[in-house]
Amino acid sequence: EAGVAQSPRYKIxxxxxxxxxxxxxxxxxATLYWYQQILGQGPKLLIQFQNNGVVDDSQLPKDRFSAERLKGVDSTLKIQPAKLEDSAVYLCASSFLTSPDTQYFGPGTRLTVL
Amino acid sequence: SQQGEEDPQALSIQEGENATMNCSYKTSINNLQWYRQNSGRGLVHLILIRSNEREKHSGRLRVTLDTSKKSSSLLITASRAADTASYFCATGHTGGFKTIFGAGTRLFVKA
Structure with missing residues (x-):
């Protein structure tokens, strides 16, 4: 079974x-999550989708971050404009609708903002 | 703010020894999960214990949960070098299913 795929793996x-x-x-x-993991910390939930609807985006900095999940499958997370403090690993995870507490994580995208 | 607080922050042991990590949390939970993260990789779900359970086993892993003290522990028996990783506890909550992760314990197992 294929796992959660993310790209790119690294971005500067x-x-x-x-x-x-x-x-x-x-x-x-059906459920998809985006997390931000700053070095030395645990993942912080940015946004959670159920199908293509947003369940929780309370910790998403909406002035610069946006996310969408068109057609309830793939998702994109955008940062515009980036700040130095956005340097982190961005993790995507997914789970069955009925088992939200067993999440499967992708390898993450390591973002460095210079 | 993060819900779980892992203790210790870092742990170094010899191969074959047992490793114990603790997690404390602040509010009521529906369940508590433990995840492992190898360097530069995503997280892997290890085990979930529900709020009405006190102990759970999975292979070399043993998890306990004390809801009165709002704490959990993860025991890895007969550790191996391959167990070297960061271990995170995460609390699951009803009403939105928000999962909140702690800062993690970094385990180093020396061969």
Whole structure:
């Protein structure tokens, strides 16, 4: 069974530039999550989708971050404009609708903002 | 803010020894999960214990949960070098299913 796919794996940009990350969840997983993991910390939930609807985006900095999940499958997370403090690993995870507490994580995208 | 607080922050042991990590949390939970993260990789779900359970086993893993003390522990028996990783506890909540992760314990197992 294929796991959660993310791309790119690494990205280096300068501050004020824009960046986008892509995630393809496990087939059949209705729930998709984006997490931000700063070095030395645990993952912090940015946004959670059920199918193509947003369940929780309370910790998403909406002035610069946006996310969408068209057609309830793939998702993209965008940062515009990036700040130095956005340097982190961005993790995508997915789960079955009925088992939200067993999440399957992708390898993450390591973002460095210079 | 993060819900779980892992203790210790870092742990170094010899191969074959047991490793114990603790997690404390602040509010009521529906369940508690433990995840492993190898360097530069995504997280892997290890085990989930529900709020009405006190102990759970999976292979070399043993998890306990004390809801009165709002704490959990993860025991890895007969550790191996391959167990070297960061271990995170995460609390699951009803009403939105928000999962909140702690800062993790970094385990280093010396061969």
């Amino acid at each position: 940009i300068e501050k004020r530039q824009s960046v986008a990350f892509w995630c393809n969840p496990i087939s059949g997983h």
